[in-house]
Amino acid sequence: MRTIQEIQKQLIDDFSLLENGNEKFDYLIDLGQSMPELDTKQKSEANLVKGCQSSVWFSIRCKEDKLFIEADSDSLIVKGIAAVLVQLFSGQKANEILATDIGFIEQIGLWRQLSSQRGNGLTAMLTHIRASAEACSEQKSASKLNKVLFLCTGNSCRSQMAEAIINASHSDKWQAFSAGTHPAGYVHPKAIAALQEIGIVHQGLSKSTNEFLGTEFDLVVTVCDSANEECPLWLGKGKRAHYSFPDPALTDDMQAFRNVRDAIALEIPTLLKAFEEKETL
Amino acid sequence: MHKSFKNVKADFPILRVEVNGNPLVYLDNGATTQKPQVVIDAISRYYSSYNSNIHRGNHTLSMQATDAHESARRKVRDFINAASEREIIFTRGTTESINLVAFSFGEAFVQAGDEIITTEMEHHSNFVPWQLLCQRKGAHFKVLPMDQNGELDLAAFKSLLTERTKLVAVTQVSNALGTVNPLEKIITLAHSVGAAVLVDGAQGVQHLAHDVRGMDVDFYAFSGHKMYAPTGIGVLYGKEKWLEQMPPYQSGGEMIEQVTISGTTFNTLPFKFEAGTPNIEGPIGLAAAIDYLAQFDPTELQTYEEDLLDYTMERLGSIPELTIYGNPKNRSSIVSFNVKGIQHYDMGMLLDLSGIAVRTGHHCAQPIMDKFGVPGTVRASLAIYNTYEDMDALIEGILRAKKRLGK
Numbered sequence: 001m002r003t004i005q006e007i008q009k010q011l012i013d014d015f016s017l018l019e020n021g022n023e024k025f026d027y028l029i030d031l032g033q034s035m036p037e038l039d040t041k042q043k044s045e046a047n048l049v050k051g052c053q054s055s056v057w058f059s060i061r062c063k064e065d066k067l068f069i070e071a072d073s074d075s076l077i078v079k080g081i082a083a084v085l086v087q088l089f090s091g092q093k094a095n096e097i098l099a100t101d102i103g104f105i106e107q108i109g110l111w112r113q114l115s116s117q118r119g120n121g122l123t124a125m126l127t128h129i130r131a132s133a134e135a136c137s138e139q140k141s142a143s144k145l146n147k148v149l150f151l152c153t154g155n156s157c158r159s160q161m162a163e164a165i166i167n168a169s170h171s172d173k174w175q176a177f178s179a180g181t182h183p184a185g186y187v188h189p190k191a192i193a194a195l196q197e198i199g200i201v202h203q204g205l206s207k208s209t210n211e212f213l214g215t216e217f218d219l220v221v222t223v224c225d226s227a228n229e230e231c232p233l234w235l236g237k238g239k240r241a242h243y244s245f246p247d248p249a250l251t252d253d254m255q256a257f258r259n260v261r262d263a264i265a266l267e268i269p270t271l272l273k274a275f276e277e278k279e280t281l
Numbered sequence: 282m283h284k285s286f287k288n289v290k291a292d293f294p295i296l297r298v299e300v301n302g303n304p305l306v307y308l309d310n311g312a313t314t315q316k317p318q319v320v321i322d323a324i325s326r327y328y329s330s331y332n333s334n335i336h337r338g339n340h341t342l343s344m345q346a347t348d349a350h351e352s353a354r355r356k357v358r359d360f361i362n363a364a365s366e367r368e369i370i371f372t373r374g375t376t377e378s379i380n381l382v383a384f385s386f387g388e389a390f391v392q393a394g395d396e397i398i399t400t401e402m403e404h405h406s407n408f409v410p411w412q413l414l415c416q417r418k419g420a421h422f423k424v425l426p427m428d429q430n431g432e433l434d435l436a437a438f439k440s441l442l443t444e445r446t447k448l449v450a451v452t453q454v455s456n457a458l459g460t461v462n463p464l465e466k467i468i469t470l471a472h473s474v475g476a477a478v479l480v481d482g483a484q485g486v487q488h489l490a491h492d493v494r495g496m497d498v499d500f501y502a503f504s505g506h507k508m509y510a511p512t513g514i515g516v517l518y519g520k521e522k523w524l525e526q527m528p529p530y531q532s533g534g535e536m537i538e539q540v541t542i543s544g545t546t547f548n549t550l551p552f553k554f555e556a557g558t559p560n561i562e563g564p565i566g567l568a569a570a571i572d573y574l575a576q577f578d579p580t581e582l583q584t585y586e587e588d589l590l591d592y593t594m595e596r597l598g599s600i601p602e603l604t605i606y607g608n609p610k611n612r613s614s615i616v617s618f619n620v621k622g623i624q625h626y627d628m629g630m631l632l633d634l635s636g637i638a639v640r641t642g643h644h645c646a647q648p649i650m651d652k653f654g655v656p657g658t659v660r661a662s663l664a665i666y667n668t669y670e671d672m673d674a675l676i677e678g679i680l681r682a683k684k685r686l687g688k
Contacts, residue, residue: 021634054626075624
């Protein structure tokens, strides 16, 4: 696949071969006529570019981090302009589309005429494509994060602390969640206090595992004391792991909360790292 | 024939420019007209020899500027045959003139349950202000339909009128179709139930009769820039009996008589409706445009423009697959069309490459486009300086565009 820069250069060369405005328009019209029509489903309100004098639709798919663009218009000239944008951007990475300075358009000549039309059609089309590129690039970066779910019974102490600690220290690679099989309905105040001591402000809610059954996790970690309590079983998707931590709420001693907190901060990152390495193998 | 109109083009310097390597053929006069040298000179003279604020200082320049401003008002009074200069209010244009009436007449005379009638063929500027007034007041907004010929349905109009109809707002000439409306009948019918009539003269004043007392119209609104004067100056004519009873539209500056902490009394007409420093060169340019038009016999001018339009219609009619929108008995200066398979925008762009300026789109009259089921049209609109050669150039341009797009 050629880069956007290479295609730009090609377009500038193509257009510079054309002598005058008339020939440039004929070329645009040819480009428009050679592009397939969109079907009626693709000519939806959502695909319609606002701010154009004529109707123009962009049907854009985001696959991985790339944009795949089809376009149509009831105006052949506008469709020709859309065809140039399709040549330029379709199949390219979203972040490269966003990084493109479309100043080259000036060099083609004729564009000044087109873009100054009422409604600034060209600007509206570019804005539409850029918005899709942004959405596509956000989708990608969100999906790049691994999702981990920490499970225990009450979702009031250990799983809450694990969620908070990982979100505070590993948010570049991980997005952490927590839940319990029998949610206590509150987060233990001493768990919140213990987190606060190490600079983490946590405002968790005690949640049921049912809330996450539809979510795809990369990793699910049970953090209860398997020797002394019944541990929940995760039936959803994702790799499973287990770490035993004693239930600090049994003693209600602040020091017990600190001990569990420090143990989590020490053990869980090691587990995540091991997972990352295995995944990249 | 019409030899005297052959040389009009020479009075307008811009018509000598070239566009995309071709001599300019300007057929977008419904949007704005070009200005003759005498109008440009009058504005230039104002700025180079007596620019000053008006109605304020007692120094020489201020008095000269005030004189020019008020003399322009009297010129407009005579131009439209108003009874008094107190009935001539300077505005920014037709849109502001209509909004002024929608606000001030609405405040004084429109109550919940009353009715305002406008028509399906109005420009948005003579539609939306009334729609908003009705929403504000809880009044009924009634829209008189037009038929497929682009003519208003007068029988329907009679049945819409009731004792509660306070105002009828109608255009003199449709900006999208060119239809000339039967104002005399509409005004007589409206007056028979005591309703006032506002006529949007934006597309009429420069082509047709504009005798407000002859028409017995209550309000007449028009813009300078569509009649060879500069942009930013418009006129609202209103019968004194209405204007006297209407509250000010905006406040501050010239429109005030006396201000105390407990209250303010307002200046007399027309100043009551002219808040703030006005557009001073506008009326000066407008007066120069009126003087310019005075050299032509109005009947001859109208005949020339009508013949030119007839010729255009005939030649357009000979082009295969070209549809002209509306078929009114009386048409003035405007023709809207599409060629099958060619989007109006494409036609406009291709004509522009040949130096021909037309308007494309919905012409701020979306209800009309809905009526004909099209998103937009190509509109050619004529003015005093257009020639038969201009119209031939349009026809050739359309044929070239058809060939180019393989239609």
